[in-house]
Amino acid sequence: MDLPSTKPYLLRAIWEWCCDNGFTPYIAVQVDSRTRVPREFIRDGQIVLNIGPDASNKLRIGNDFIDFQARFGGVARELSVPVQQVTAIYSRENGAGMAFEIEADAGVPTGEAPEQEHGEVGGDIPEPPRPEGGRPKLQRIK
Secondary structure, X not given: OOOOXXXXXXXXXHHHHHHHOOOOEEEEEEOOOOOEOOHHHOEOOEEEEXXXXXOEEEEEXXXXXXXXXXXXXXXXXXXXXXXXXXXXXXXXXXXXXXXXXXXXXXXXXOOOOOOOOOOOOOOOOOOOOOXXXXXXXXXXXX
C-alpha cells in the first residue's frame, strides 16, 4: 500500500512556523510544464517565490498543488505550483527550512528545459540572497 506523501504536510508546517515567527517563507521550484508562474522570472529552470501573507493572496497549499495570487511589477497573477516540483521551503531571514528531492519521473524530461525568457527579477517578490553555489543555505529547524 502506497502512503500519501508527507511533503505537502511539511510545506504547510514550515510555512506556518515561518509566519508564526515573523519570517518570510520562500519556496524554490523546479519548473515543469504544469508549473504556472511568470516565465520571465525563471532562472536555469527554477523560480523562487515569496509565499508569505504579505506577498500572496488566496494561498492554498494543497496535497497536489500550491495555488495563490501574487503581484509582479504591480500586476496580480494567478500562480500554480505542483507540490512535487518544490525543491525547498525556507525563511528568507535565516535560511532555516527544508530541502526536497524531485522524483526521477517528475518534472521536465531529461535533456529538455522549459522555455525561458530573460529579464530583471523585480516586482514585489525579490530574489533572496544566495550563497556561492547558487542554492539557499538551509538550516535544521529545532
